[in-house]
Amino acid sequence: MREVAVLGIGQIRIDEHWDKSLKECAGEAIFSALQDASLASVEGLYVGNMMSGSANRQQQLGASIADWSGLRFSEALHVEAACGSGSAAFRSALMAVASGELDSAIAVGVEKMTDSPGSEITSELATAADADWEVDHGLSFVALNALIMRRYMHEHGWKKEHFAPFSINAHANGAHNPFARFQEPITLADYTRAGMIAEPINLMDASGIGDGAAAAVLVPAELLRSRQGTRVIRVVGSSAATDTISVHNRRDGTWLTAAERSAKLAYAQAGVSPADIDLFELHDAFSIMAALSLEACGFAERGQGPRLAGDDQIRPTGRIPIATRGGLKARGHPVGATGMYQIVEVVQQLRGQATGTQVEGARIGMSQNIGGSGSNIVTHILRADY
Amino acid sequence: MREVAVLGIGQIRIDEHWDKSLKECAGEAIFSALQDASLASVEGLYVGNMMSGSANRQQQLGASIADWSGLRFSEALHVEAACGSGSAAFRSALMAVASGELDSAIAVGVEKMTDSPGSEITSELATAADADWEVDHGLSFVALNALIMRRYMHEHGWKKEHFAPFSINAHANGAHNPFARFQEPITLADYTRAGMIAEPINLMDASGIGDGAAAAVLVPAELLRSRQGTRVIRVVGSSAATDTISVHNRRDGTWLTAAERSAKLAYAQAGVSPADIDLFELHDAFSIMAALSLEACGFAERGQGPRLAGDDQIRPTGRIPIATRGGLKARGHPVGATGMYQIVEVVQQLRGQATGTQVEGARIGMSQNIGGSGSNIVTHILRADY
Numbered sequence: 001m002r003e004v005a006v007l008g009i010g011q012i013r014i015d016e017h018w019d020k021s022l023k024e025c026a027g028e029a030i031f032s033a034l035q036d037a038s039l040a041s042v043e044g045l046y047v048g049n050m051m052s053g054s055a056n057r058q059q060q061l062g063a064s065i066a067d068w069s070g071l072r073f074s075e076a077l078h079v080e081a082a083c084g085s086g087s088a089a090f091r092s093a094l095m096a097v098a099s100g101e102l103d104s105a106i107a108v109g110v111e112k113m114t115d116s117p118g119s120e121i122t123s124e125l126a127t128a129a130d131a132d133w134e135v136d137h138g139l140s141f142v143a144l145n146a147l148i149m150r151r152y153m154h155e156h157g158w159k160k161e162h163f164a165p166f167s168i169n170a171h172a173n174g175a176h177n178p179f180a181r182f183q184e185p186i187t188l189a190d191y192t193r194a195g196m197i198a199e200p201i202n203l204m205d206a207s208g209i210g211d212g213a214a215a216a217v218l219v220p221a222e223l224l225r226s227r228q229g230t231r232v233i234r235v236v237g238s239s240a241a242t243d244t245i246s247v248h249n250r251r252d253g254t255w256l257t258a259a260e261r262s263a264k265l266a267y268a269q270a271g272v273s274p275a276d277i278d279l280f281e282l283h284d285a286f287s288i289m290a291a292l293s294l295e296a297c298g299f300a301e302r303g304q305g306p307r308l309a310g311d312d313q314i315r316p317t318g319r320i321p322i323a324t325r326g327g328l329k330a331r332g333h334p335v336g337a338t339g340m341y342q343i344v345e346v347v348q349q350l351r352g353q354a355t356g357t358q359v360e361g362a363r364i365g366m367s368q369n370i371g372g373s374g375s376n377i378v379t380h381i382l383r384a385d386y
Numbered sequence: 387m388r389e390v391a392v393l394g395i396g397q398i399r400i401d402e403h404w405d406k407s408l409k410e411c412a413g414e415a416i417f418s419a420l421q422d423a424s425l426a427s428v429e430g431l432y433v434g435n436m437m438s439g440s441a442n443r444q445q446q447l448g449a450s451i452a453d454w455s456g457l458r459f460s461e462a463l464h465v466e467a468a469c470g471s472g473s474a475a476f477r478s479a480l481m482a483v484a485s486g487e488l489d490s491a492i493a494v495g496v497e498k499m500t501d502s503p504g505s506e507i508t509s510e511l512a513t514a515a516d517a518d519w520e521v522d523h524g525l526s527f528v529a530l531n532a533l534i535m536r537r538y539m540h541e542h543g544w545k546k547e548h549f550a551p552f553s554i555n556a557h558a559n560g561a562h563n564p565f566a567r568f569q570e571p572i573t574l575a576d577y578t579r580a581g582m583i584a585e586p587i588n589l590m591d592a593s594g595i596g597d598g599a600a601a602a603v604l605v606p607a608e609l610l611r612s613r614q615g616t617r618v619i620r621v622v623g624s625s626a627a628t629d630t631i632s633v634h635n636r637r638d639g640t641w642l643t644a645a646e647r648s649a650k651l652a653y654a655q656a657g658v659s660p661a662d663i664d665l666f667e668l669h670d671a672f673s674i675m676a677a678l679s680l681e682a683c684g685f686a687e688r689g690q691g692p693r694l695a696g697d698d699q700i701r702p703t704g705r706i707p708i709a710t711r712g713g714l715k716a717r718g719h720p721v722g723a724t725g726m727y728q729i730v731e732v733v734q735q736l737r738g739q740a741t742g743t744q745v746e747g748a749r750i751g752m753s754q755n756i757g758g759s760g761s762n763i764v765t766h767i768l769r770a771d772y
Contacts, residue, residue: 001485021518053466054440057509058517060468063628063761067635073647075626076762077474078466080439082446088463092478099387099485123443131444132407240461242449249453261459375449376462 001098003221006233006382008037009344014181014212014332016114022049022056023068026110029213029340030069033106037217043102045069045076048089048109049336051124056112065108075102081240082128083285084371085109086339087378090216091238097218108215109340121209125335128372130246142206142286144247144373146198149288152254153200156303160200164191165309166287167204167329173316174326176356179341181210181332205287207327212334214341233350237266237366237381245375258377259296259368266366266379267298274298277381278362279321279349281342283370284328293368294320297379316357324349324357339369343380350384387484389607392619392768394423395730400567400598400718402500408435408442409454412496415599415726416455419492423603429488431455431462434475434495435722437510442498451494461488467626468514469671470757471495472725473764476602477624483604494601495726507595511721514758516632528592528672530633530759532584535674538640539586542689546586550577551695552673553590553715559702560712562742565727567596567718591673593713598720600727619736623652623752623767631761644763645682645754652752652765653684660684663767664748665707665735667728669756670714679754680706683765702743710735710743725755729766736770 010032012025020028026047034040047061058064062076075096081088086109093107113121125141126134134144153159167186174180186204194204224232243258244250250257267273274297282297284290291305299320300308313319325331325345328338346365348354354362368379396418398411406414412433420426433447444450448462461482467474472495479493499507511527512520520530539545553572560566572590580590610618629644630636636643653659660683668683670676677691685706686694699705711717711731714724732751734740754765 001487050445051439053437053513056517057513057521059436059466059513060515060631060758060762062467063758064516064631066628067630067632067761071628072630073627073644076628077478077626079478080445080464080466081448092463092465095481095485095487098487099481101387101481101484127439127443127445130450131442135443240463241459242452242457242462244453244458245446245450246453258459372446372449375453376446 002100004094004097004218004235005221005224006216006235006347007219008033008217009347010036011179011214011341011344012212013179014210014334017211018115022052022058022110022112023065025112025211025213026065026108027069029215030106030108033215033217039104039217041071042104042106042217044074044093044096044105045071046089046093046105046107047078048085048107048339049078049111050080050082050085051111055124081376082371083335084339084369084376084378085336087367087369087380090340090343090380091240091378093218094235094238097220104217104219106215106217107340108213109337110213111334111336112211113209113334114211133246142201143198145286145288146201148247148253148373149200152288155254158306161192162306162310163205163287164188166284166290167191169314170284170323170327170329173324173357174330177325177331180326180330181208182330201286207285207329207333210332210334212332212337214337214344216340216343231351231384231386233347234383234385235380236383237270239265239269240378242376243374245372247373256292256296256374258374259293262377262379263297263368266381270381272364272381276364277320277366279324279359279365281345281367282322283368284323285333289370290322297368316359321359324354324359339378342367342369346382350382388486390480390483390604390621391607391610392602392621392733393605394419394603395733396422397565397600397727397730398598399565400596400720403597404501408438408444408496408498409451411498411597411599412451412494413455415601416492416494419601419603425490425603427457428490428492428603430460430479430482430491431457432475432479432491432493433464434471434725435464435497436466436468436471441510467762468757469721470725470755470762470764471722473753473755473766476726476729476766477626477764479604480621480624483606490603490605492601492603493726494599495723496599497720497722498597499595499720500597519632528584528587531672531674532587534633534639534759535586538674541640544692547578548692548696549591549673550574552670552676553577555700556670556709556713556715559710559743560716563711563717566712566716567594568716587672593671593715593719596718596720598718598723600723600730602726602729617737617770617772619733620769620771621766622769623656625651625655626764629761631758633759642678642682642760644760645679648763648765649683649754652767656767658750658767662750663706663752665710665745665751667731667753668708669754670709671719675756676708683754702745707745710740710745725764728753728755732768736768
């Protein structure tokens, strides 16, 4: 397969966009990415979205968004892996260009969650869990994560406040990101007095929903060799792995097997180890997920994710900066769009455009997007070359 | 890209499967395809499905079905292109193997339509049309097709009964297919006295819904060179194209531009012309769509699709056999599964296993799957080599 590079990125602020439809949100991110890439069009469109069929009563987002965005007649496809849909779309676009089937493609993640006609978002999010064996028994998505977090605290002896640094770091970084849903820092006091949602997960452990869209243009890397003086952002690792959809079916409920597998495959492809990663946009839908991802991907020993955070090693100046533009917690988590925000933010860091939270000398960045409670995990490693 | 072959196929009868869940339907088709391929497992799973998120309250069909089918930990993805989802999944699996990213993959199309909790199927099907500009104004999917058919009859002077041969051929062929929803032939009288749904579309112009699943295993073709005496079924053409999602936005409402584009790309890849195609599994969701597909793909002059049918040229012994195992009309149309039934049936023909409706000496077969009212169209050409 040929090498592929990210030529352009685009995003909209995550917010309650009552004045914009789903396709308008997606279109803005697409136009912005095409403009950033100085391209008028691309050959294929890959849309990551989780819930438009039920929440917005619109399927066919491939054709619908291609039509709206001036890509009519192009190949266009909608891919879904729950909250991992964004990265899954990026991986599909990557494979189309890497294989030589297409010479350019755009991946867009989009979700419209705040004015869905006649549906309730907690119930929509639950479709990422097992309908027969989890949801039917009354488990919501946050409840599933609360069970995992409680077990993790029991196994490793952490208290609830040990998870505060994840949230504090995310909000501190989000304050510098004009596209973030929440742009104000929080204190330890804000964390500890936040309302409980599903014990031990409180409001400051949980990411916020919203309407959002983010996009990236992919082209063969060889095309860019001639462009003088530009950093070429190559996709050097890409992989996906699954686990049981039900958490109770796992041999080990506090270990993300699919994250470990997916990260190892990506490291091998890129020829790097965790020590080479300059920043990591991980999937902090809940603070417990941030801890588990850091461990599964080799940045912390098992059970030691909160220690890494407590030691300030996850900030932009730390050993492994995470959530550098706010993460799911503060930038926001418009589920099917999130994976594409992660990619866009890694590219910003590798270009040196992460104003206020720039990781000095960042050259290799990683993103990891999780669908369900760890059941479908997509990892990407990007590298800047001069 | 490397050449890819279909090593195994599997399907379940399209029916009202009140005793089987969505994942059980998919699992049966997958197990059957793996057994046919003499493989215990594959590296990746691509699931085509349209409406499980709303109709079955289960998203994440990649992880869910991988888990259920013994493919846990594999890469697994759900792709959606409305009624074109099945072929879109096949194309995604094809690209994964053709690119070298995976050495084996399975594509499964699955839909569970007959016992969806709290949702109404006509309303689910409407999510394939434009939510803002078609559905909001009261157009159902059959109504959209009725408008196209009425215009077509006006433009080309056909009467309603001229569409009868499409339905009669489909039911005559379906009578020989043990997996078909309807296995009884119909007469011209049955057609003319069928109840009207949305004039001029009556019950015999419209395909039947149902629960169904069909699957195919893809491997690199070079793997099969050593297997003596087996026909190798290669995928020699694959392409996708889109059109406006709203029918009223098209310059020409009675011409399937995306079908023409997609077919031409596939012909070019395969190095063939319409004259070389021995059978064509087309998307006869409504009889008007059969006529429009035949024209857009170069088998009939514009406006002359019904003449081809009236001249008996679409039967297994005709110039271009269509719906050879019953088509959407009689085999049935479990929307997201349909594209995979088409692929499975083309493979049956090329293997010489289409008992009762075998096209003599069939060597090159084509399938075309349509999402929406012609808005997302995926075409495949398969060839049998000895």
